[in-house]
Amino acid sequence: MTDDAVSVRDAGPGIRVLTLARPPANALGLPIIDGLNAALDDAGDAKIIVVASEVPGFFAAGADIKHMSGIDAASFTAYGDRLRGVLDRLAAPERVTIAAVDGLALGGGLELAMACTLRVAGADARFGLPEVKLGLIPGAGGTQRLPRLVGRGRALDIMLTARQVPAAEAHAIGLADRLVDAGKAEAAALELAEKLVTLSRPALSAVVRAVDAAFDLPLEQGFRYEVEQVQDLFETGEAPEGLAAFLGKRPPKFA
Known part of the structure; x- marks a missing residue:
C-alpha cells in the first residue's frame, strides 16, 4: 500500500513500517494525517509498527503552519482534532509502535514521536516543541506526554525556551529510549521490532x-x-x- 504522503511496507511477519514521505519537511498536514489513518486502518494483525521518514534531515518538522495560517477557528479545531486522533491511535496499547527518528522532530513531529510506545534516535536527531515562537503551545499531546517522559522541570525548559534537544541529551533524559549512529534509526527500530514481535x-x-x-x-x-x-x-x-x-x-x- 502506498499513499502520496505515507508509504507502507511489511518488514516481516507482524511488522509494518509506515514511512513519512512529504518533502520538504514532513509537515503534519492532512495528507500525512490521512495517510497514517489509512495505514492504521489497514494494519490488520501487525503486532509492531515502525514510523520512519524518507525525507533527508527530517523525521517530521511539525504541524502544517501554512494550513493553520489560512483557516478559521472552527477549521483550526477540526484540524487539531484530526491530528490528535491519529496520534492517539498510535499511542493505543493494542500494538507496540516505534518512532525511528533521524533528523528533526519538532512540534507536531515530536508529538508524533512521543505518541509512539518507544523512540529510537539517530545521533543526528534533534527534538523540540517550539510552539511558543508562534504564540501557541503544543496542542497534540505535547504538554502532557513530555512531562511524563522527562519530568516537569525538563519539560518546562524544553517548551519555554523552544530549544532543540540533541539526541545524546534526549537519550540521557528519557525522551529517546535508544541512541544509535546517525542514519541508523530505522534499521535499529526494525531490529528491536524483530525481537518484540516474537513475544506475546x-x-x-x-x-x-x-x-x-x-x-x-x-x-x-x-x-x-x-x-x-x-x-x-x-x-x-x-x-x-x-x-x-x-x-x-x-x-x-x-x-
Missing part, C-alpha cells in the same frame, strides 16, 4: 497499560490494576502457552 501480544499490551496506569492512578490503585492485568493474562491470555513452553524447553507459539 496480550502481554506487551498489558505492560503498556500497566506502566501508563502508574502515571494516572494512586500507587495502591496501580498495584491493584497490575494484579488485574496479570490475572487476566493467566486466565485468558497467552500465559499458559508461555509457561508450557518454558517447562518444555521450547520456543513459545504466541499468536
